[in-house]
Amino acid sequence: MNIFSVSDNIENRVESERYDLFITASGYESRSRYVAENYKPSSERCVVLGFEEHRESCARSINDEFYRNNNFDYRCVSGNHSLKAERIYNRLVTGITNKEIKVLVDVTSMTRSWYGGIIKSMIASESIDRIEVDFVYSPARYTASIDAYPPNEVVGHVAGFSAISLPDLPSVLIIGIGKEKGRAVGLCGYLDPSRTIAFIPQSGIDVRYDDEAIEGNSDVLKHISEEDIYYYSVTDPLNAIKKLESVVLGCKREWRPVLATFGPKIFGLCCFLVASQYRDVSVWRVSAATSEDPVDRQAAGVITGLSTVWLA
Numbered sequence: 001m002n003i004f005s006v007s008d009n010i011e012n013r014v015e016s017e018r019y020d021l022f023i024t025a026s027g028y029e030s031r032s033r034y035v036a037e038n039y040k041p042s043s044e045r046c047v048v049l050g051f052e053e054h055r056e057s058c059a060r061s062i063n064d065e066f067y068r069n070n071n072f073d074y075r076c077v078s079g080n081h082s083l084k085a086e087r088i089y090n091r092l093v094t095g096i097t098n099k100e101i102k103v104l105v106d107v108t109s110m111t112r113s114w115y116g117g118i119i120k121s122m123i124a125s126e127s128i129d130r131i132e133v134d135f136v137y138s139p140a141r142y143t144a145s146i147d148a149y150p151p152n153e154v155v156g157h158v159a160g161f162s163a164i165s166l167p168d169l170p171s172v173l174i175i176g177i178g179k180e181k182g183r184a185v186g187l188c189g190y191l192d193p194s195r196t197i198a199f200i201p202q203s204g205i206d207v208r209y210d211d212e213a214i215e216g217n218s219d220v221l222k223h224i225s226e227e228d229i230y231y232y233s234v235t236d237p238l239n240a241i242k243k244l245e246s247v248v249l250g251c252k253r254e255w256r257p258v259l260a261t262f263g264p265k266i267f268g269l270c271c272f273l274v275a276s277q278y279r280d281v282s283v284w285r286v287s288a289a290t291s292e293d294p295v296d297r298q299a300a301g302v303i304t305g306l307s308t309v310w311l312a
Contacts, residue, residue: 001125001310003277008238010305013134019043020101021092023118026050026067026074027109028058031299033066034138035106039303043104047092048072049114051079058296079111082159086117093121093128100130107305108138112158112261112268112285119272120160122310129312136305137266139234140297142206145179145216154287155190161275163256163282170194172255174247176263176271177201179209181216187260187286188220195255196220197228197247201263204235205300213263234264235304241270248274248281257281266304273308 014035022043026032028051035041048067054060068074077084093101107115115135122131157163173193175184177200188196198221203209214221221229230247232240244259251257259275261268261283268285275281 001122001128001131001312003273004309004311006238006241006273007307008236008305010134010136010307011303013307014039014041014104014136014303017042017102017104017134019104020045020096020098022046022104022106023089023092024048024106025109025114026060026063028054028060028294029109029140029297030059030062031138031140031297032059032063032109034299035108035136035303036070037066041104045092046070046072047075047088049075049077049085049088049110052076053079054294057294077114080113080154082113082117082120085114086121089118089121093125099128101128102132102134104134104136106136107265107269108136110265112265115269116158116161116272116283119276123276125310126312131310132307133310134305134307135269136303137264137269138303139203139205139264139300141300142208143295143297145181145212154285155187157282157284161272161283163258163280167256169254169256171258172197172251173258173260174199174244174251175220175260176267177213177217177221178263179212179216180262183286184217184220184260184262187284191258193258195228196224198224198230199244199263199267200229200231201267202231202233203264204233205302232267234266235302237266237270237304237306240267241273241306244270245274248278252278252280259283261285269306273306
């Protein structure tokens with residue numbers, strides 16, 4: 001399938017649409033349940049992916065209890081297991097007999113592996129003629145950055161999002177900027193790209209997040225020319241995805257684009273959606289896996305996201 005259209009106005013849709021499937025995640029952050037608890041999306045079937053990891057950390061038990069009390073179909077998945085998330089989505093959609101369906105995906109607490117796997121499944125779907133997929137995200141309230149983050153343990157492309165472009169083209173790393181000190185510079189050193197382009201988030205919620213993202217990545221940003229630095233609003237993902245796609249298209253003829261999903265998960269979503277339409281673009285993820293200490297992040301009280309239409 002291919003994306004036919006992308007739009008926003010996600011809050012009105014979450015409040016008014018009747019979905020065939022609502023899929024979300026239960027993690028250790030309190031905001032994991034924000035969309036389900038406060039917007040109560042209407043759906044024929046509600047499924048929650050629960051992490052195999054950190055089952056007793058922070059707000060995890062409260063989140064699990066909420067989803068079970070509200071009759072969500074609970075599935076346990078490792079945070080790094082994109083294939084299992086993909087298979088779960090496939091089985092759920094295959095069980096829907098309609099040729100046109102509506103799906104709501106809450107990426108707030110999903111790993112990149114999970115929602116990358118779900119998007120990969122959408123690309124390969126053959127049993128559906130049209131899918132309306134609303135992706136929703138609940139940004140977190142500001143929490144101060146920690147002094148030192150654990151080293152990168154997972155570095156590589158997300159399954160199904162490795163480029164099929166000519167290897168003799170030089171690589172351009174299009175990297176999201178996040179709060180995690182050392183993540184971005186580690187990937188730059190690992191890939192050694194010929195060119196680096198940065199996308200810096202502007203949260204629209206708390207300027208301290210924006211300042212820390214820039215300060216924490218100064219060792220990367222100081223080597224990037226001003227014309228290769230872009231800013232995007234976390235609360236305006238439609239503009240962000242248009243900007244990202246424009247940059248990718250401008251690079252493709254002379255470079256091999258590699259998208260790195262650092263920063264807010266809404267930027268990761270934009271990366272996967274753009275890469276889903278251009279098979280010569282790869283998506284990479286970097287994380288500390290389970291070695292990073294859990295931190296309970298509260299919802300900021302707003303939601304953002306993208307509404308997409310996929311056609312066979």
